[in-house]
Amino acid sequence: MNDRSEKFRNLLVPVFSVILGLILGAILMAAFGFKPIQGYSSMLNASLGSQRSIGETLRQATPLIFTALGFSVANSAGFFNIGLSGQALCGWIVSVWVALAFPDLPKVVLLPLCVILGALAGAMAAAIPGLLRAFFGTSEVIVTIMMNYILLYLSTFALHDVMPESYRSSLDSSNLVGQNASLRVPWLTQMFGGSRVNAGLFLALIALFLVWLLMKKTTLGFEVRSVGLNPFASEYAGMSSKRTIVLSMVISGALAGLGGVVEGLGTYQNFFVQTTSLSIGFDGMAVSLLGSGSAIGILLSAILFSILKIGGLGMQTGAGVPFEIVNVSIALIIFFVGINFLIRFIMAKLFQGKKQAAIVATVESNPTSQNKEGGEL
Secondary structure, three states: OOOOOOOOHHHHHHHHHHHHHHHHHHHHHOOOOHHHHHHHHHHHHHHHOOOOOOOHHHHHHHHHHHHHHHHHHHHHOOOOOHHHHHHHHHHHHHHHHHHHHOOOOHHHHHHHHHHHHHHHHHHHHHHHHHHHHHHHHOOOHHHHHHHHHHHHHHHHHHHHOOOOOHHEEEEEOOOOOOOHHHHOOHHHHHHHOOOOOHHHHHHHHHHHHHHHHHHOOOOOHHHHHHHOHHHHHHHHHOHHHHHHHHHHHHHHHHHHHHHHHHHHHHHOOOOEOOOOHHHHHHHHHHHHHHOOOOHHHHHHHHHHHHHHHHHHHHHHHHOOOOOHHHHHHHHHHHHHHOOOOHHHHHHHHHHHHHHHHHHHHHHHHHHHHEOOOEEOO
């Protein structure tokens, strides 16, 4: 019963976080003279009200699944991979570059090649902070944050000064990739009313299963979790913490790179200058935390964040609510996830009170639980 109640509480924590975030978002709307019910109705209508909007919601959720999985793997090893944005950017530009360099290759060759090389680019970007942490003890948080800026400006330099002019449609944008490298699937696009949902969605679902399999059913997954819990005990047990650190970061970066691949070959089908770090990296961190790092939790959290992102645009047009309020609601959800210890404390007191009340009711309703003198046993 204890295990079941603990699992139930773990499930309720993110649910309460979302509910509290949305309630405070509604209060904020009302405080500024907007109608919360109308605002949230417009949000749901914009994100789930038609086949096309559902497709766009699924499209938005796809890269978030990859980056959330990447963060989850690193977090399981005890590290915060803040560099998901830069790693996704590497996957994006490399996959598009390969697609433009070999446009005549058959699709069965070119598309897997672009996907694999994009994932490898993200893995290489993550390997640098992983190696520095494993062999020099540097903070992966500092290194990955700084690498986001390094990779952001390197991508702009690569587009402006390294990529051949024949690959560019303008100084700030590459050509569109050919059909042989596109993740767009005609029947999927038609099914969802012409939305940009693409085959990356299926890759994300496969990744969810494979990461679950890796972390729960393999020796490597056990070592990653062991190192995350106690690296010193893991070393004493014969595990190589340095090897595990590097591998976990490489896997994390590869998954983030796949998020960028989906953006490049599926959503936008080209690469263009980014003025700031990709939002899918930081949103993926929030998705992973809200989903408690589990496969099902990440899937549901990614869909929720996608509804908030896509629906937030509808709140502007349908209810006149500024998109910034949506971002505040997302921030509040993340805030409550961050202080989940407080929610757990409140829930523990609540469950404890109910349990004591149930015991008292049982004793009072059972006459055999009293002794001959009328006192309780």
